[in-house]
Amino acid sequence: MRTPFVAGNWKMFSNSDSAQKLAAAIVAGVGKEDRVRVAVCPPFPYLALVGAILNGSRVGLGGQNHYPEKEGAFTGEVSPSMLLDVGCQYVIVGHSERRHKLGESDAFINRKVKAALAAGLRPILCVGETLEEREANQTAAVLQRQLTQGLADVPSSADLHEQLVIAYEPVWAIGTGCNATPAQAQEANAFLRSRLAEQLGRATADQMIIQYGGSTKPDNAASLLNQPDVDGALVGGASLNAVQFLTIVQAAIRR
Numbered sequence: 728m729r730t731p732f733v734a735g736n737w738k739m740f741s742n743s744d745s746a747q748k749l750a751a752a753i754v755a756g757v758g759k760e761d762r763v764r765v766a767v768c769p770p771f772p773y774l775a776l777v778g779a780i781l782n783g784s785r786v787g788l789g790g791q792n793h794y795p796e797k798e799g800a801f802t803g804e805v806s807p808s809m810l811l812d813v814g815c816q817y818v819i820v821g822h823s824e825r826r827h828k829l830g831e832s833d834a835f836i837n838r839k840v841k842a843a844l845a846a847g848l849r850p851i852l853c854v855g856e857t858l859e860e861r862e863a864n865q866t867a868a869v870l871q872r873q874l875t876q877g878l879a880d881v882p883s884s885a886d887l888h889e890q891l892v893i894a895y896e897p898v899w900a901i902g903t904g905c906n907a908t909p910a911q912a913q914e915a916n917a918f919l920r921s922r923l924a925e926q927l928g929r930a931t932a933d934q935m936i937i938q939y940g941g942s943t944k945p946d947n948a949a950s951l952l953n954q955p956d957v958d959g960a961l962v963g964g965a966s967l968n969a970v971q972f973l974t975i976v977q978a979a980i981r982r
């Protein structure tokens with residue numbers, strides 16, 4: 728039994744006031760609920776503020792990015808240990824906005840996955856095809872490449888499913904209001920699980936959380952989350968509204 732995991736990616740939104748209010752509302756809404764895992768990923772400047780509000784709650788904290796070195800002369804960058812130091816358990820890696828707007832390669836993303844794991848920070852590795860790739864029937868090839876290269880040299884271990892999360896995020900669905908159909912999400916997530924089994928072994932693949940992300944909203948969450956291989960959601964826009972985010976969390980509980 729995989730416990731569903733719903734994470735909010737706040738992207739470059741919020742300010743110190745709205746971030747704290749949003750975090751407090753999510754903490755109150757999640758309460759002692761343990762049938763779902765929940766986390767929020769605020770912008771770097773608000774991590775510590777939000778972390779203080781999450782302290783002692785069941786809501787986890789994640790960064791949206793990191794640089795794959797322990798420390799050094801990397802102006803503007805943040806290391807995995809810094810994220811851990813301010814209370815993060817997770818970090819988003821390979822988000823399509825970083826792949827496509829900031830030019831991150833699979834090789835660089837792989838370094839980030841390995842650096843996060845080595846530091847004890849759980850990467851949420853995002854993979855997903857563009858519309859052009861889907862229309863050219865390249866979806867499976869793209870997902871396979873991003874997964875294989877993103878996880879290159881990551882050794883399988885009995886608890887890897889607790890350290891690593893995969894998120895299927897079709898680029899054409901992110902922030903567009905055009906979500907994948909439940910059948911498309913299921914097909915992609917089942918494919919990813921089959922590739923994970925090849926790469927890391929069946930036992931690890933069967934226990935790995937594979938989220939869906941891309942225009943997840945209160946009105947489509949239940950049908951997406953009811954798919955057998957959709958183990959939760961990485962939520963962008965709707966995670967900035969506590970009522971909407973908590974409705975998606977509820978849908979994950981009822982799946």
Ligand code: PGA
Nearest residue numbers: 901902941942962963964
């Ligand atoms: P969205 O974003 O829910 O606004 O489409 C998802 C994401 O980027 O993780």
